[in-house]
Amino acid sequence: MRLSRYFLPVLKETPKEAEIISHRLMLRAGMISQQGAGMYAWLPLGYKVLGKIQRIIEEEQNRAGANQLLMPTLQSADLWRESGRYEAYGKEMLRMQDRHERDMLYGPTNEEMITHIFRTYVRSYKDLPLNLYHIQWKFRDEIRPRFGTMRSREFLMKDAYSFDVDKEAAVKAYQRMFVAYLRTYHRMGLTAIPMRAETGPIGGDLSHEFIVLADTGESGVFCHADLLQKPIPGPDTDFFGDLSGIVADWTSLYSATEDMHDEAEFDAKVPTDKRIAARGIEVGQVFYFGTKYSEPMGAKVTGPDGKDITVHMGSYGIGPTRIVPAIIEASHDDSGIVWPVSVAPFEVTLVNLKTGDAQTDAANEKLYGQLQAAGIDVLYDDRETGAGQKFATADLIGIPFQLIVGPRGLASGEVEIKHRKSGERETIGIEDAVARLKALIEPERRDAV
């Protein structure tokens, strides 16, 4: 992409309304634009990050055997009356009436609708296990939306729902999502720790939140330090085999959010030098809730003996619009965002130090074509502005590598590569630059980690 043709409205001033660093940086980097209380447009740079995050989520959900579909944003109130949540949900549910005065709502979550879809089509235990997921916009009318897209009213959510014949099978479904989540966050460059959590309005008796440690986190969290170093299950993990060992390993060490925290247990189980008491951002939650929805809504299958079985369910949420700021909270410096390669809007910024100079332009154009041909996602800063502004933009928007090409280096056949994260600079022959960048980028894409 040529920056001269790209809509990237970076701001020079720090927006006053933003309380946390990720919100400030997302506004400054031209990633989002507020369109009402807790409502944001995702500008091209932000939208591109959001897309990369969605694709990682999809790949890992599919790997774990979940089926992607898409439910509508609006729902009929009748479905929620069946589960008893229509009245119970309170003011966070955005309600409306259509022109025929039918009660409708903007879905804050989809347990009811997916249970309805299940009962419409699935008849036999042979069709289980089944896990259906979608990535769709939700709305929760929070009384005080804040922190940008970290806590917005309209937000994007991946929500998966599992259906099984009994608790034992449902726990296996839970384990598949648990492991998929470990892989998902790891691929995004996040260290997310599963923690025992309360089940809240979803209900049920088994739940984990996945938490990224950050000073700006909303909740207090407590865990064993070794959880930060645990190896992540690889891409060869057999999701249709036994995952209980992996989950047991991860849940054997103490970890809990403040709601579930047990100080005595923490002290007893965790050596002093391994105790982490910190703040954290919730980036996902998994629930097993048994027959809470299937029972009142009549979601049953016929078992091998011909008798009806009420299915056991779980739900599994990840919020991509919350993960974007969570990554920024975890990865930034004084100059701006520092994207992990796997979710970076572009992998390389090609910085033309003297746009308008025929020889420099020609060298940059050639490299731009070569980078694209090598499959590298490149933003070419071809703007007619000074080098200082180009460096500031590249640093602010956090592209992992800058390829800097100017007349002085070209005179001796050299270009410079700057690593955004470390600040390290390498001078390299122009002929070797693309191969060098490819070697730097490919392992960091984490396609197969």
Place this chain on the structure above:
Amino acid sequence: MRLSRYFLPVLKETPKEAEIISHRLMLRAGMISQQGAGMYAWLPLGYKVLGKIQRIIEEEQNRAGANQLLMPTLQSADLWRESGRYEAYGKEMLRMQDRHERDMLYGPTNEEMITHIFRTYVRSYKDLPLNLYHIQWKFRDEIRPRFGTMRSREFLMKDAYSFDVDKEAAVKAYQRMFVAYLRTYHRMGLTAIPMRAETGPIGGDLSHEFIVLADTGESGVFCHADLLQKPIPGPDTDFFGDLSGIVADWTSLYSATEDMHDEAEFDAKVPTDKRIAARGIEVGQVFYFGTKYSEPMGAKVTGPDGKDITVHMGSYGIGPTRIVPAIIEASHDDSGIVWPVSVAPFEVTLVNLKTGDAQTDAANEKLYGQLQAAGIDVLYDDRETGAGQKFATADLIGIPFQLIVGPRGLASGEVEIKHRKSGERETIGIEDAVARLKALIEPERRDAV
């Protein structure tokens, strides 16, 4: 994808509520599931088609220089009061109040919001031309939603908006979208004809609808038969060069929807044997509307002379959720859907004629792996059901090629390829099957047509 793990609830009966063939087939093939009046969930098969259609749209929008972003589904009423459309829009606009009793609405279109985004960030004529688009869910509270997703209330729309310094530049922006649309439909296997159209509630004085001829179309259309055969501009089209010749060529022949039809002109301009009077489905519309929104909303840039210029705008819509049924209306037979390869949910169905037979299973598993490794999107029918049901499913869901593998053929090292569209069958050596399918599929993907 293994069909045994895929959520594909095909129906045996023809649903009574569906009036047109595309609606019936989408329900029978397990593509969609109704969730309220004019509201549908897209089940995995339908969602996959919708995704392929979106990607083609995105590729062609990007090629034409448009920038993708994403605006929220809900909007503040205040924006629409600025343009004067809040009251004017009538009952098709779904209105609601949030918990603080602020008036909001579910966006039926986005002229107001994109104009607001533009005026927030863009200051100089140097930043133009600019075209911003998104693909987002919209809601129009139609009094009588019908025909499935052809005319649903919640629907997906790609809407692009162009901003230019004057009418001349805006017409060039219009031409870029006009040509992008020709390419977009062509890549989906649709013959869509641009027709002079009324501008309706969007306003403006220049508009074309893109129409697919179909007996079940909602509107009468009139055109010159040669428009059905016109060559489509290729992928090497220079979208930043002069496109006026292409547009003039396409608009030189008579074509108009019934609202704009001029019988005398039709008779005068079109020879009798070239007159097409038919029914059509609108699959997109492009508008130039000048300063209709930029004027009341104050969307201005500073010109080269330092004076303010009110920008000239256009908008450009394509509805992916309407294109899916439009393709089916144009391409089906008595057995079911006949997908063009470029939008097919899968390119090949691998039909195992004897699931459970060790040797047949092994041969199928091997082919399944080889097809995936060859980059072919394959659905492996590994269900423990009879061959008849497998053929019926493959025909119904419309996968372009069936690779049929059973014990009889395997005994002589042979498999069968069935072409869904022509019904043609080829017997081929098992070692040659993947290469043969690749050769059949690649040109039909239309990545580069």
